[in-house]
Amino acid sequence: MSTTEAQSFISLLKDSEPSVQLLALKNISEVIDHSWSVVALELVTLEMLYEDENFQDQELAAFIAAKVYYYLGNFDQAIKYALASGDYFNIDTEKSDLFVETIITKSLEKYIENRKYKYNREKVFAENEDSYLEQNKQNSFMEVDENVNAQLREIFVKMVNRCLEAKEFRLALGISIDCFETEFVELIFLKAINAGSYQQAHKLLSYALQCVHLSVKILDQKKKLLDLLFKIAINMQTPDVLNAEKI
Numbered sequence: 001m002s003t004t005e006a007q008s009f010i011s012l013l014k015d016s017e018p019s020v021q022l023l024a025l026k027n028i029s030e031v032i033d034h035s036w037s038v039v040a041l042e043l044v045t046l047e048m049l050y051e052d053e054n055f056q057d058q059e060l061a062a063f064i065a066a067k068v069y070y071y072l073g074n075f076d077q078a079i080k081y082a083l084a085s086g087d088y089f090n091i092d093t094e095k096s097d098l099f100v101e102t103i104i105t106k107s108l109e110k111y112i113e114n115r116k117y118k119y120n121r122e123k124v125f126a127e128n129e130d131s132y133l134e135q136n137k138q139n140s141f142m143e144v145d146e147n148v149n150a151q152l153r154e155i156f157v158k159m160v161n162r163c164l165e166a167k168e169f170r171l172a173l174g175i176s177i178d179c180f181e182t183e184f185v186e187l188i189f190l191k192a193i194n195a196g197s198y199q200q201a202h203k204l205l206s207y208a209l210q211c212v213h214l215s216v217k218i219l220d221q222k223k224k225l226l227d228l229l230f231k232i233a234i235n236m237q238t239p240d241v242l243n244a245e246k247i
Contacts, residue, residue, distance in 0.1 A: 006035035013045045018056060021049065025060050029088075032064055033099075036071040043068055050084065063088035070099055075106045083107075083151040091158055104155060111152040112178050119180065119218065160184055164191050170207055177211045180221050182228055189232050198238040205233055205243045 012024035028039055039046075046068070049061035063085035069078035082089045082103045091104055156179055163172035169192045176184040185208070193201045208229055216222040226247050233244040 006031050006038055010039060010042050013042055013049070018054075022056050022060075025049070025057065025064060029060060029064055032067045036068050039064065040068050040072060050081070059084065059086040059088055062086075066103070067099060070102065075102075076110075079103060079107050079110060079152075080148070083148065083155075091155060092162075104159060107152050107155045108159065108175065108179070111149070111156055114149050114152065115180050116218065119221065156181070160188075164188065167195055169195075169204055173204065173208055174211050174215075177208065177225060178215055180216075180225070182224065185225070185228060186232065193236070198236055198240075201236060202238075202240045202243065205229060205240050209243060209246060 006028065009024045009027045012020050013028075015021055015024070028035070032039060043065060046061050046065040049055050050058050050065060052058065055061065062081045066078050066081035066085055066089065069075070069081060089100070089103070091100055156175065160172045160175060160181075163169070163175070164187075169188055173185065173188050176182075176188060189201060189204065192204050209226075212222055212225045212229070216225060230244055230247045233240040233247070
């Protein structure tokens, strides 16, 4: 489809008939990767269709908007609309494209950021409630949309499960440590032991220690992760004494 043809469908987005708008969206979705710069001129229309609860396919409008924002380099907005696009944003397929992989990466980065903010916020509250209230009054804390955060965590869970299915334990472990998801750290070691040998688990533990020391900057989180890794090391059927001593 040429740019001229794409423009003809874009013009139909403002049609008063929803069925015509839906037809336009379906055709635009097929050429968005080549005609995004033209579609970008109608971002407001796409967002309005997404927000229209009476529109038949809000998720398709969100998906196209996500792609436009992706090509514009506005990844926060791209994530927002990708998460709102339902099954159109499919991270389970083995043949995911650069758009999907980029949104996954950016989503994980956002989830890690949210986890750190939330952890720090809870820590301040636990240590000094008055200080927490004062900082909250001054808007020192970033607002975290819990609905969005739940969707980001869903991407995290799917990615870890994808890694586990492929027996990519290191990748799953690195993601889980970065996200401070201790329950998944334990799960990964259990899966690794069941899938291989304790020698492999010992190597994985060495890698986990490297990840914690290199990437975890919050001291409380680092201590909790190291305590967890120590427990894993000594509770193995063949205890990993060497790594336990390093902890």
